[in-house]
Structures are given as structure tokens and as C-alpha cells.
Amino acid sequence: MKKPTDNLQNELSSSEDFDRFLKENREEFSYISISEIFDSLLTKSGLSKSELARTSGMSDVYLYQILSGKRTPSRNRVITLCIGLSQTPEETENILKACGYAGLYVKNRRDAAIFFALSNHWTVFELNEKLFEMGEETLF
Numbered sequence: 001m002k003k004p005t006d007n008l009q010n011e012l013s014s015s016e017d018f019d020r021f022l023k024e025n026r027e028e029f030s031y032i033s034i035s036e037i038f039d040s041l042l043t044k045s046g047l048s049k050s051e052l053a054r055t056s057g058m059s060d061v062y063l064y065q066i067l068s069g070k071r072t073p074s075r076n077r078v079i080t081l082c083i084g085l086s087q088t089p090e091e092t093e094n095i096l097k098a099c100g101y102a103g104l105y106v107k108n109r110r111d112a113a114i115f116f117a118l119s120n121h122w123t124v125f126e127l128n129e130k131l132f133e134m135g136e137e138t139l140f
Contacts, residue, residue, distance in 0.1 A: 003028055034099050035069040038081055041095075042067070045085050056084030057124040057140055075101040076139045079114060080124045089118045110136040 003011075008028055015021040022029075042052055053063040057080055065071035066081075073081065078099050082092040093103040104111045113134060117127040128138040 032098065033069055034072060034078075035067050037095060037098055038085075039067050041081075041085050041087075047085070052081070052084050054084075055123070056080045057128075073099075075099075076137075080139050083118065083122070083124045083127065086121065087118065089115045092118055109134060 003025070008025065011025070012021055042049065045052070047055070049063055049067065050060055053060045056063065056077075058077065062071065066073050066077070075096065078096055078101060079092065082095055087095065089104060096103050104115050106112045106115050110131060113130055113136065114127065116122075117130070122130075124139060128140070131138045
């Protein structure tokens with residue numbers, strides 16, 4: 001069973017031997033690739049790859065490259081995929097972290113807009129329009 005992150009962090013903080021810590025906790029560091037994350041989410045969603053490409057505002061080719069592991073999406077592209085897959089802000093936060101990106105920080109105006117868009121089921125195009133109006137970087 002996986003340890004809560006806080007427990008693992010406390011254990012790491014009190015550890016005097018990093019190699020031993022890694023060895024004792026090797027199951028906690030299971031790796032899943034970005035392509036595996038999104039392939040699994042796509043399967044659960046019931047969407048076709050073409051539908052996901054359309055709802056995420058990306059080309060079919062680019063999406064296929066992400067799903068095959070040939071391309072690594074940027075944080076912005078991970079967010080657009082999450083919107084296309086109708087993920088909640090909390091699910092998006094977990095996906096961003098699993099992909100190695102910073103989560104959403106609502107004290108940041110841009111991230112607050114993204115959080116709001118996810119909460120209110122906006123499309124990527126609606127969100128991009130709002131970001132543009134705010135003078136913030138759009139997702140694509």
C-alpha cells in the first residue's frame with residue numbers, strides 16, 4: 001500500500017542514509033509515463049483520439065505522438081488535455097504533478113482562470129479567450 005506523501009516526506013527528512021531510504025521505499029517510486037497516463041484517461045473517458053484532439057485544441061498527429069510517447073507535452077498541453085478529458089481541478093492538479101509539472105496555484109491570476117475554467121467546464125477555446133482578455137499567456 002502506498003504511503004501518504006507527508007509520511008514519506010517525514011521519513012526522508014529524518015533519514016540519515018538516502019540509499020537505504022530509496023531501497024526501503026522503492027515501491028513508492030513507481031513510474032508511469034505521460035503517455036500511459038493519458039492513454040488510461042482516454043480509455044476511461046470513452047472519447048476517441050480524434051474527439052480528444054478536437055476538444056483539446058490540438059492536431060490528431062500531435063496527440064498521437066503524445067500517446068505513443070514520442071512527444072512530451074508542455075504544462076500548457078497537459079492542461080488542454082485535462083480540459084478535453086473533462087477533468088476536475090483536483091484531478092488536473094494530480095495529473096500535472098504526475099507529469100512533473102507544478103500544480104495550479106490560485107494566487108496566480110492565470111492559474112486561477114484555469115482553475116475556474118476546469119470547475120465550470122469551459123472549453124479550451126473559452127479559456128484561451130479569457131486568458132487573452134486578461135493579458136495572460138494563452139494555452140496555445
